Amino acid sequence: MEPLVVGSMASSSYQVVTSESGPQTRFIARSLSLHVSIVGYSSMEHCSRFRQALLRRNNLLRSPRQDTTCMLRFTSQNKFGGDCRKVQAAVDDFYLGRTLRVPVAAACLRNHDKDESRAKDRLPVPVEETRYFNFIVIGSGVAGLRYALEVAKVGSVAIVTKSEPHESNTNYAQGGVSAVLDPSDSVESHIRDTIVAGAFLCDEETVEVVCREGPERVKELMAMGASFDHSEDGQLHLTKEGGHSHHRIVHAADVTGREIERALLTAVQNNPNISFFEHHFAIDFLTKQEGSSVRCYGVDTLNIKSKEVLRFIGGVTMLAAGGAGHIYPNTTNPRVATGDGVAMAHRACAVISNMEFVQFHPTALADEGLPIRPKHRENVFLISEAVRGAGGILYNQSMERFMPQYDSRWELAPRDVVARSIEDQLKKRKEKYIYLDISHKPSKEILSHFPNIAAVCLQYGLDITKQPIPVVPAAHYMCGGIQTGLSGETSVWGLYAAGEVTCTGLHGANRLASNSLLEALVFSRRAVEPSIEYALGVGISHQDIDEAKEWPRVIEASAVLDKFQLQNISTFTACQREQLQQIMWDYVGIVRSTERLEIAQAQLKELESVWEDCLCKHGWNPLMVNTELCEMRNLISVANLVVSSALARQESRGLHYTTDFPDLVERQRFPTFIFPSFPISLKGNSQVIYKMPVEPARISEKRGDLS
Numbered sequence: 001m002e003p004l005v006v007g008s009m010a011s012s013s014y015q016v017v018t019s020e021s022g023p024q025t026r027f028i029a030r031s032l033s034l035h036v037s038i039v040g041y042s043s044m045e046h047c048s049r050f051r052q053a054l055l056r057r058n059n060l061l062r063s064p065r066q067d068t069t070c071m072l073r074f075t076s077q078n079k080f081g082g083d084c085r086k087v088q089a090a091v092d093d094f095y096l097g098r099t100l101r102v103p104v105a106a107a108c109l110r111n112h113d114k115d116e117s118r119a120k121d122r123l124p125v126p127v128e129e130t131r132y133f134n135f136i137v138i139g140s141g142v143a144g145l146r147y148a149l150e151v152a153k154v155g156s157v158a159i160v161t162k163s164e165p166h167e168s169n170t171n172y173a174q175g176g177v178s179a180v181l182d183p184s185d186s187v188e189s190h191i192r193d194t195i196v197a198g199a200f201l202c203d204e205e206t207v208e209v210v211c212r213e214g215p216e217r218v219k220e221l222m223a224m225g226a227s228f229d230h231s232e233d234g235q236l237h238l239t240k241e242g243g244h245s246h247h248r249i250v251h252a253a254d255v256t257g258r259e260i261e262r263a264l265l266t267a268v269q270n271n272p273n274i275s276f277f278e279h280h281f282a283i284d285f286l287t288k289q290e291g292s293s294v295r296c297y298g299v300d301t302l303n304i305k306s307k308e309v310l311r312f313i314g315g316v317t318m319l320a321a322g323g324a325g326h327i328y329p330n331t332t333n334p335r336v337a338t339g340d341g342v343a344m345a346h347r348a349c350a351v352i353s354n355m356e357f358v359q360f361h362p363t364a365l366a367d368e369g370l371p372i373r374p375k376h377r378e379n380v381f382l383i384s385e386a387v388r389g390a391g392g393i394l395y396n397q398s399m400e401r402f403m404p405q406y407d408s409r410w411e412l413a414p415r416d417v418v419a420r421s422i423e424d425q426l427k428k429r430k431e432k433y434i435y436l437d438i439s440h441k442p443s444k445e446i447l448s449h450f451p452n453i454a455a456v457c458l459q460y461g462l463d464i465t466k467q468p469i470p471v472v473p474a475a476h477y478m479c480g481g482i483q484t485g486l487s488g489e490t491s492v493w494g495l496y497a498a499g500e501v502t503c504t505g506l507h508g509a510n511r512l513a514s515n516s517l518l519e520a521l522v523f524s525r526r527a528v529e530p531s532i533e534y535a536l537g538v539g540i541s542h543q544d545i546d547e548a549k550e551w552p553r554v555i556e557a558s559a560v561l562d563k564f565q566l567q568n569i570s571t572f573t574a575c576q577r578e579q580l581q582q583i584m585w586d587y588v589g590i591v592r593s594t595e596r597l598e599i600a601q602a603q604l605k606e607l608e609s610v611w612e613d614c615l616c617k618h619g620w621n622p623l624m625v626n627t628e629l630c631e632m633r634n635l636i637s638v639a640n641l642v643v644s645s646a647l648a649r650q651e652s653r654g655l656h657y658t659t660d661f662p663d664l665v666e667r668q669r670f671p672t673f674i675f676p677s678f679p680i681s682l683k684g685n686s687q688v689i690y691k692m693p694v695e696p697a698r699i700s701e702k703r704g705d706l707s
């Protein structure tokens with residue numbers, strides 16, 4: 001058996017230990033801030049036994065200090081031989097954040113004291129394996145940031161986000177936030193518009209709460225430094241979008257989301273109670289079933305850059321991981337929107353709701369129609385609803401205005417109606433795009449309201465003040481998600497959720513334009529007091545923490561697989577991902593049918609099994625993770641949730657249109673729920689939700705009481 005290297009930094013010594021009968025570790029630890037690293041091992045089994053032994057050394061690892069944790073590193077390759085100097089260099093390198101494979105062949109003991117100051121200079125923050133916070137927030141869009149800023153007033157907060165801090169759907173939002181801020185407008189009118197757009201499937205209590213609390217949330221945002229457009233009279237400049245009967249959209253030109261994200265990120269970065277973990281991919285929640293309930297203790301994450309698996313344990317976990325646009329090939333969502341949040345929550349046995357309602361934005365920039373075609377891009381560029389609100393007109397390629405044939409509200413009809421009308425035109429005329437024209441408006445007005453859209457189009461040779469814009473529908477927003485109550489609570493204890501990842505009941509069967517930033521603001525705020533109460537009350541005990549930190553962990557695939565295995569897995573996964581997106585586009589798009597949904601279901605099943613077979617063939621096992629694999633697994637899961645929910649709804653309502661059931665059916669006016677495969681108690685939810693027998697997606701038929 002090969003020996004192990006055990007290194008400790010910022011303390012005194014490290015040892016290299018070898019043993020035939022398993023690890024015998026002797027630590028010479030001087031301070032509590034000991035960081036332990038295994039940089040080599042001979043077999044997974046050995047490693048795992050070693051890890052258990054290490055974790056049992058409670059006096060060493062169970063320190064009251066948050067930063068005293070243990071980090072483990074696995075490898076099966078022996079690159080360095082048994083030279084002590086190489087081991088030392090390897091350990092140093094390791095702490096500089098590089099990925100190393102450093103098994104050694106000889107036992108050695110070396111005092112580290114002499115090198116300590118040098119090492120400290122080079123390595124101010126060693127990576128740790130488990131971190132403890134009062135609140136763990138997954139996602140750095142508007143929902144996550146807004147929540148973090150509030151709970152940071154009472155405790156420590158970790159924000160975990162999978163890419164750059166700003167990368168989120170929030171950052172791309174153009175139109176604005178809807179809120180009743182004009183004296184001639186009314187909350188009742190906003191409520192009515194929301195419910196009409198939602199095809200009467202909205203939860204009325206939720207709608208009322210959001211519309212009433214919205215104006216206050218927008219004012220708070222401004223107090224935090226978000227700067228919105230004002231008219232010459234000094235009042236907020238409010239625009240009007242499809243489905244709204246008043247001007248009530250607060251905006252920052254056509255880059256509202258970017259401005260909100262900027263303001264919130266600045267506040268977060270200045271907050272000493274908040275620690276930011278960017279490029280940390282949340283893999284799965286740490287959950288435990290207790291009777292008929294499930295409790296969440298935190299989350300396992302993968303540091304995408306260093307490849308470490310880092311465990312976060314906390315009193316409350318707030319899931320704000322956004323949307324799932326990338327289950328489709330054409331989406332306005334950035335690359336991060338792969339439905340991770342919904343998939344993780346589903347695996348953690350949270351109730352999921354209304355997944356059939358995927359919003360396709362009618363007007364995304366059609367690359368085919370541009371004078372200069374952009375190179376391949378991850379997401380399509382959105383031409384905001386506000387362009388139609390400002391008088392934009394839709395034409396087919398013969399420059400015939402077609403919306404009057406479909407709806408009396410013409411271009412200002414809700415998005416589902418406009419998207420279906422465009423799809424009908426494209427199919428009938430066998431064309432790839434239609435036009436959205438705003439060029440009849442004064443160019444000064446166009447450029448002042450839509451500077452970003454104008455600039456992006458100009459990059460591709462199109463002047464929107466003179467030419468019509470080629471557009472097509474694209475997947476844009478997920479109305480369904482994790483079922484939450486009025487305080488953002490989910491059916492999993494200790495797990496709260498806010499923003500696009502949720503289904504609060506606000507949107508019903510279709511989202512009213514600019515209501516989603518609003519929903520995220522309202523619910524991230526509403527979750528604050530109840531979750532603080534939970535963290536301080538029920539919370540998480542020392543015993544829970546000790547238990548949770550010892551639960552089995554996953555391993556980053558590159559620590560185990562070789563370059564060729566990884567390359568094969570990666571290429572195949574990318575190809576399967578494209579195929580999944582195509583299945584969803586072809587069979588689960590804007591217009592659906594039972595037959596096509598069943599084809600999608602069968603094809604997704606086949607795809608999943610072929611994909612897993614291929615992974616296994618290349619040495620993968622279920623304990624191995626990397627970003628591509630995790631995203632793919634989540635995309636498959638969310639795609640299946642959408643298809644099974646769509647099959648369950650035997651009517652056409654809002655965003656779900658099926659040719660087999662083209663009409664609204666009043667007795668089907670209930671949300672769709674997907675329950676975990678064992679009975680759960682819904683005690684944690686304040687909102688009345690419909691109780692269902694334990695089956696995958698079905699439309700609920702009656703309201704049940706909450707025990």
Ligand SMILES: Cc1cc2nc3c(=O)[nH]c(=O)nc-3n(C[C@H](O)[C@H](O)[C@H](O)COP(=O)(O)OP(=O)(O)OC[C@H]3O[C@@H](n4cnc5c(N)ncnc54)[C@H](O)[C@@H]3O)c2cc1C
Nearest residue numbers: 139140141143162168169170175176282322499500514517
């Ligand atoms: C192009 C575009 C325009 C839009 N325009 C408007 C508009 O004008 N008005 C409006 O109201 N709404 C608009 N929306 C919708 C709105 O922007 C979103 O619904 C809202 O911003 C969602 O906020 P969120 O905080 O829930 O999620 P997001 O802002 O998407 O944030 C999710 C966060 O979670 C992180 N994350 C995801 N998965 C993981 C993981 N596994 N591990 C760690 N982190 C993870 C992401 O990196 C991101 O930081 C628009 C959306 C798009 C795409």
